[in-house]
Amino acid sequence: MSARCRNTLPSCRLPPVPEQQARGNHDAVPGRALFGARLRAAMDARGPLCVGIDPHPALLAAWGLNDDAAGLERFSLTVLEAVGEQAAALKPQVALYERHGSAGMAVLEKLLAACTGAGVLSIADAKRGDIGSTMAAYADAWLRNGSPLAADSVTLSPYLGFESLRPALDLAAETGRGVFVLGLTSNPEGASVQHVGADRSVAARIVDSAAAENSAAGTLGSTGLVIGATVGTALADLGINLAAANAPILAPGLGAQGATGEDLRRTFGAAYANVLATSSRDILKAGPDRASLQAAAARTLEGLPRA
Numbered sequence: 001m002s003a004r005c006r007n008t009l010p011s012c013r014l015p016p017v018p019e020q021q022a023r024g025n026h027d028a029v030p031g032r033a034l035f036g037a038r039l040r041a042a043m044d045a046r047g048p049l050c051v052g053i054d055p056h057p058a059l060l061a062a063w064g065l066n067d068d069a070a071g072l073e074r075f076s077l078t079v080l081e082a083v084g085e086q087a088a089a090l091k092p093q094v095a096l097y098e099r100h101g102s103a104g105m106a107v108l109e110k111l112l113a114a115c116t117g118a119g120v121l122s123i124a125d126a127k128r129g130d131i132g133s134t135m136a137a138y139a140d141a142w143l144r145n146g147s148p149l150a151a152d153s154v155t156l157s158p159y160l161g162f163e164s165l166r167p168a169l170d171l172a173a174e175t176g177r178g179v180f181v182l183g184l185t186s187n188p189e190g191a192s193v194q195h196v197g198a199d200r201s202v203a204a205r206i207v208d209s210a211a212a213e214n215s216a217a218g219t220l221g222s223t224g225l226v227i228g229a230t231v232g233t234a235l236a237d238l239g240i241n242l243a244a245a246n247a248p249i250l251a252p253g254l255g256a257q258g259a260t261g262e263d264l265r266r267t268f269g270a271a272y273a274n275v276l277a278t279s280s281r282d283i284l285k286a287g288p289d290r291a292s293l294q295a296a297a298a299r300t301l302e303g304l305p306r307a
């Protein structure tokens with residue numbers, strides 16, 4: 001594969017990323033297509049699978065790696081090297097890098113640069129959300145050309161109000177990147193906030209706001225939504241027409257949280273064509289052997305019904 005990484009560990013066969021790429025300048029590509037169009041093309045070419053890179057301490061141990069930055073780097077780059085050509089996107093879970101402090105964040109920078117080098121879209125799962133002026137700094141970190149942490153897209157939390165995300169929405173539009181805004185999350189506690197609302201639920205309002213952002217987009221907008229694969233009948237119960245949002249839908253919950261490909265089809269109905277199914281632990285537990293990781297990703301992909 002054409003992937004590039006800066007890993008110097010013996011198991012990584014990827015060539016080094018030039019220093020300029022590692023700093024993030026790799027992403028300043030003039031005339032690059034918008035994120036929604038790039039994701040659509042990737043899903044059409046590879047299928048709708050996103051592999052989550054969640055280097056939990058227990059997984060590091062199971063892979064025979066230390067719970068430190070070197071272990072994190074080996075884990076991350078092994079996943080990229082194994083499934084970087086199978087997946088439409090890779091989604092590193094930022095919390096699991098952050099818990100290693102600056103050394104962990106440096107590994108995340110390398111991974112994001114290596115994803116770009118390998119030609120696979122990245123989704124930084126940071127779930128950021130703050131008041132507008134602080135949000136501008138988060139946007140700068142994840143979505144600005146030349147930022148060391150620039151990713152193709154980032155997950156955002158809208159619970160300070162959808163409009164508080166404006167700096168990120170605007171910067172993503174400017175730099176051809178994307179966002180995934182939490183709508184209906186996969187965890188059971190989410191309903192206590194997301195299902196409430198006198199005439200229209202919080203989740204439905206978030207979907208309406210994303211739809212407005214995507215109204216002028218062509219095939220697929222760049223303001224995505226996170227809707228868990230585990231939400232059952234919540235979309236219908238809350239009167240949400242997800243297909244009308246023209247949004248990429250990041251759907252976590254496959255495998256480790258119990259959802260199946262058939263659940264996805266049933267849950268998303270007419271919006272299923274826009275669903276990017278994401279699975280982390282269920283695939284990662286097959287490592288560190290690359291062929292086993294590839295087989296697990298292929299099995300997951302085969303379990304996803306055709307749109």
Ligand SMILES: O=C(O)c1cc(=O)[nH]c(=O)n1[C@@H]1O[C@H](COP(=O)(O)O)[C@@H](O)[C@H]1O
Pocket residue numbers: 052054093125155184185186187226227228250252253254255256257278279280281282
């Ligand atoms: O934004 C996410 O990706 C996300 C949203 C959500 O509603 N539920 C959810 O599980 N996630 C993330 O998706 C990943 C799920 O991991 P697995 O359960 O191991 O597949 C974790 O990184 C979660 O933080």
